[in-house]
Amino acid sequence: MSQEAVWISVSSSLKKFHRPLLKSLSSEITVREWEYQQVEDEPSNLNIPLTLLHNYLKSTDHPLHLIGHSTGGIVALLYAKQYPERVKSLSLLGVGVHPLIDWHAHYYTYRQLLPCTREIVLAQMVRALFGRQTQSRTKTLVKLLDEDLKTTPSPHSLFERSTMEPKQIACPLWVGGSRDDMIVDPSAIAGWNNYLKPDDQLWECSQGHHFFHYFYPQAVSQEILKFQQNINQQPVKHSLINQQT
Structure with missing residues (x-):
């Protein structure tokens, strides 16, 4: 086989x-x-x-x-x-x-704790996920991450972060x-x-x-x-x- x-x-x-x-x-x-x-x-x-x-x-x-x-x-x-x-x-x-504990969990934790806009937090996530990027590349990746939050199933939200032992x-x-x-x-x-x-x-x-x-x-x-x-x-x-x- x-x-x-x-x-x-x-x-x-x-x-x-x-x-x-x-x-x-x-x-x-x-x-x-x-x-x-x-x-x-x-x-x-x-x-x-x-x-x-x-x-x-x-x-x-x-x-x-x-x-x-x-x-x-x-x-x-x-x-x-x-x-x-x-x-x-x-x-x-x-x-x-x-x-x-994935990037969605980190994102929602940052959104809850930091007085920042969605776009600023997503830009921080770009650096965490891909390393330092140019400004134009960061904007492109922010759009991809924003789409990922909408289309990828997740057990996390602004109100709750799930765990698995x-x-x-x-x-x-x-x-x-x-x-x-x-x-x-x-x-x-x-x-x-x-x-x-x-x-x-x-x-x-x-x-x-x-x-x-x-x-x-x-x-x-x-x-x-x-x-x-x-x-x-x-x-x-x-x-x-x-x-x-």
Whole structure:
């Protein structure tokens, strides 16, 4: 069976920052891309994409490698916790040991605490996510982040920030982060050490901020592929998936 992975995308306005990594991965393995975009009349939570993802994956009769960044990684993590028999491995980029602490959580906290406009806070988030940018580039990225707040499902709001307790994941786990990520900092990645199994791996990029996989797609791709190849060489632990689930 050829190596096959599914990239979980729930941030349509930011998906161009994932393209270099997907291109690099696709040169070696088959990568499906599953996308979800929230519409304005839908409640903003993660249950809807989780249900739709299951409807998509349950037609496959063998476990698959799941990969996701930030909120996409959170959805993949929730899926792996709920349907471990369907996940061959889980690769998380920019997801800390307390998974729900993402850039949306930071944004709403800043909005609540700081006497600043939405635009000023979003400009601060641009620097946190991508590093220092030119004024024109910052304006462009502010628009993308503003759109992401509207179209990406989130358990957070101005009135409430949700949490998720750390927990060991049943399937093989790979977690990647960046040393200069201000959203999911190195301590949030290192916190996974308390929940790792023997085959699990943590990997740190020297720089690249929260979108390190955009700036260093080949390095990230190489690490994910090595991890997945190691998992593929291990004996199959799961029987044929029950199609009734």
